[in-house]
Amino acid sequence: MLFFTQCFGAVLDLIHLRFQHYKAKRVFSAAGQLVCVVNPTHSLKYAPTRCAVTQTSTEQGGLPPCHHHEAVHDPQLVPCTCPLFSCPWEGHLEVVVSHLRQTHRINILQGAEIVFLATDMHLPAPTDWIIMHSCLGHQFLLVLRKQEKYKGHPQFFATMMLIGTQTQADNFTYRLELNRNQRRLKWEATPRSVLECVDSVISDGDCLVLNTSLAQLFADNGSLAIGIAITTSKVHNSEAEI
Amino acid sequence: MLFFTQCFGAVLDLIHLRFQHYKAKRVFSAAGQLVCVVNPTHSLKYAPTRCAVTQTSTEQGGLPPCHHHEAVHDPQLVPCTCPLFSCPWEGHLEVVVSHLRQTHRINILQGAEIVFLATDMHLPAPTDWIIMHSCLGHQFLLVLRKQEKYKGHPQFFATMMLIGTQTQADNFTYRLELNRNQRRLKWEATPRSVLECVDSVISDGDCLVLNTSLAQLFADNGSLAIGIAITTSKVHNSEAEI
Numbered sequence: 322m323l324f325f326t327q328c329f330g331a332v333l334d335l336i337h338l339r340f341q342h343y344k345a346k347r348v349f350s351a352a353g354q355l356v357c358v359v360n361p362t363h364s365l366k367y368a369p370t371r372c373a374v375t376q377t378s379t380e381q382g383g384l385p386p387c388h389h390h391e392a393v394h395d396p397q398l399v400p401c402t403c404p405l406f407s408c409p410w411e412g413h414l415e416v417v418v419s420h421l422r423q424t425h426r427i428n429i430l431q432g433a434e435i436v437f438l439a440t441d442m443h444l445p446a447p448t449d450w451i452i453m454h455s456c457l458g459h460q461f462l463l464v465l466r467k468q469e470k471y472k473g474h475p476q477f478f479a480t481m482m483l484i485g486t487q488t489q490a491d492n493f494t495y496r497l498e499l500n501r502n503q504r505r506l507k508w509e510a511t512p513r514s515v516l517e518c519v520d521s522v523i524s525d526g527d528c529l530v531l532n533t534s535l536a537q538l539f540a541d542n543g544s545l546a547i548g549i550a551i552t553t554s555k556v557h558n559s560e561a562e563i
Numbered sequence: 564m565l566f567f568t569q570c571f572g573a574v575l576d577l578i579h580l581r582f583q584h585y586k587a588k589r590v591f592s593a594a595g596q597l598v599c600v601v602n603p604t605h606s607l608k609y610a611p612t613r614c615a616v617t618q619t620s621t622e623q624g625g626l627p628p629c630h631h632h633e634a635v636h637d638p639q640l641v642p643c644t645c646p647l648f649s650c651p652w653e654g655h656l657e658v659v660v661s662h663l664r665q666t667h668r669i670n671i672l673q674g675a676e677i678v679f680l681a682t683d684m685h686l687p688a689p690t691d692w693i694i695m696h697s698c699l700g701h702q703f704l705l706v707l708r709k710q711e712k713y714k715g716h717p718q719f720f721a722t723m724m725l726i727g728t729q730t731q732a733d734n735f736t737y738r739l740e741l742n743r744n745q746r747r748l749k750w751e752a753t754p755r756s757v758l759e760c761v762d763s764v765i766s767d768g769d770c771l772v773l774n775t776s777l778a779q780l781f782a783d784n785g786s787l788a789i790g791i792a793i794t795t796s797k798v799h800n801s802e803a804e805i
Contacts, residue, residue, distance in 0.1 A: 503752065504769075507748070532768050534767060
């Protein structure tokens with residue numbers, strides 16, 4: 322009996338996901354655009370105490386034991402950039418993507434233009450929706466965060482970061498677009514490097530910011546569809562000069 | 564001596580305005596776009612008690628005496644739509660523009676695309692920046708408001724309203740655009756009718772909303788340049804279907 326109940330639940334979930342996927346495609350109605358349904362994750366970032374552990378190219382299964390910072394720190398090592406967890410991992414920039422995929426199970430999507438469909442917008446803050454986006458030979462991290470910067474006033478913050486250095490990031494422009502009910506909101510900017518903390522980008526407000534009321538205007542049945550496009554900066558600059 | 568001091572002050576003001584005008588043109592760098600410098604006004608809306616006075620096609624010089632609402636109210640009469648003042652004026656929709664120009668000294672600009680340069684963004688809330696925009700055979704009211712919707716957390720709200728009915732407004736799409744330092748923020752929507760109160764548009768959050776930190780990123784020396792464009796709705800719909 323329990324088996325049949327679980328099967329029925331799984332079928333219902335599949336139908337729900339399929340319906341959301343169809344809705345997102347209908348909203349953007351752009352042939353060839355990949356729609357990715359992204360489920361929320363409660364931020365556990367502030368739970369354990371952060372400590373530095375060095376790991377290079379191989380992934381370790383469980384959480385490694387904590388060590389205190391060494392007196393001589395390798396400047397080429399990057400802490401884990403996953404904004405969800407206070408992860409003790411630290412490694413070279415080249416292996417950040419594999420760490421995020423394998424340890425944090427963050428999906429990676431290919432394509433210049435994708436639609437990010439964040440579900441369950443009503444969940445209380447802090448909540449994050451995260452995905453990686455592979456495009457133009459680089460990997461980007463898209464973070465949508467619901468956070469109470471001011472108590473009792475949750476807001477949504479969306480930004481895109483390059484898994485690379487800021488010099489590499491300066492070559493790109495990302496665009497986030499919300500489009501529903503004859504309203505359209507577009508944000509274009511240069512991505513930040515993941516070497517910067519996503520928290521500082523949000524506290525600076527240098528990202529797409531939505532009040533809850535505005536997010537509700539763009540949401541469809543509790544889901545928010547965000548169109549994402551990445552271009553090289555030259556395109557952005559030439560547009561600005563028109 | 565006082566005369567020379569005043570003359571010198573006036574010349575400095577002119578240079579300052581000219582410089583702001585030049586900067587706004589440089590930011591948008593669009594040949595033929597009209598740049599309008601808009602000075603802030605402290606909202607005096609909640610000072611006097613509002614009362615209804617009927618006035619049709621002729622303007623009255625001073626403030627008329629207050630009357631209580633009549634039992635039978637003419638539904639064709641519109642209260643003053645100026646969001647700055649608690650104005651007792653009430654008249655037909657056709658004479659709202661002349662009332663706003665003559666009594667509230669709100670400027671009117673011609674052209675499909677203009678740049679609205681709001682000065683002195685640092686002034687405390689509540690502050691409004693207002694202009695009328697004549698385009699495609701209609702007049703629109705652009706309101707930028709700095710308001711503390713949440714105490715200690717001022718935000719900027721920008722919206723465009725048609726001086727006409729909602730049925731007429733549904734034929735248009737307005738676009739507000741901020742563009743500075745390789746960041747771009749665009750808001751597109753159908754204008755609301757001035758028959759609705761601007762306060763309700765802002766409380767619904769159905770407009771361009773900027774946190775102070777985001778406004779500062781787009782501001783240049785305390786001024787915020789907003790590009791404004793109005794099109795007929797058909798253009799907007801066909802774009803959405805691409």
